[in-house]
Amino acid sequence: xxxxxxxxxxxxxxxxxxxxxxxxxxxxxxxxxxxxxxxxxxxxxxxxxxxxxxxxxxxxxxxxxxxxxxxxxxxxxxxxxxxxxxxxxxxxxxxxxxxxxxxxxxxxxxxxxxxxxxxxxxxxxxxxxxxxxxxxxxxxxxxxxxxxxxxxxx
Numbered sequence: 001x002x003x004x005x006x007x008x009x010x011x012x013x014x015x016x017x018x019x020x021x022x023x024x025x026x027x028x029x030x031x032x033x034x035x036x037x038x039x040x041x042x043x044x045x046x047x048x049x050x051x052x053x054x055x056x057x058x059x060x061x062x063x064x065x066x067x068x069x070x071x072x073x074x075x076x077x078x079x080x081x082x083x084x085x086x087x088x089x090x091x092x093x094x095x096x097x098x099x100x101x102x103x104x105x106x107x108x109x110x111x112x113x114x115x116x117x118x119x120x121x122x123x124x125x126x127x128x129x130x131x132x133x134x135x136x137x138x139x140x141x142x143x144x145x146x147x148x149x150x151x152x153x154x
Contacts, residue, residue: 009034020078028104037076037096039069081137082111082128118142
């Protein structure tokens with residue numbers, strides 16, 4: 001992705017956080033659905049296999065099904081993780097929408113918390129550089145545990 005591409009409310013280009021990122025193409029009010037996170041619906045066994053093969057684009061949908069967003073037709077896969085996100089992923093009846101948590105300003109990088117489990121968290125360092133950063137990509141409910149285990153990050 002060398003040339004910026006715009007889809008809906010997001011422009012996709014190089015990111016100071018990591019690789020590529022999504023950026024607000026214009027000012028956006030809080031609560032706006034920015035883009036749908038698209039992909040292939042797969043069963044849990046296949047999701048586990050793909051995760052073990054280092055596919056970071058798997059989304060939980062329900063007890064039987066996950067969504068693999070590692071497809072060319074899913075630009076939302078380029079949204080980066082942040083420990084202080086300005087968006088969230090909302091599962092609306094099996095469809096994943098990236099939704100603005102607050103008013104967004106044109107040009108602002110669009111981020112959400114990937115919600116990773118705390119197991120093996122050290123394998124996923126966070127590069128968001130926000131004051132709230134815990135140093136690793138984990139769900140917010142694990143922040144305190146990660147800070148306790150890594151006092152230099154507190």
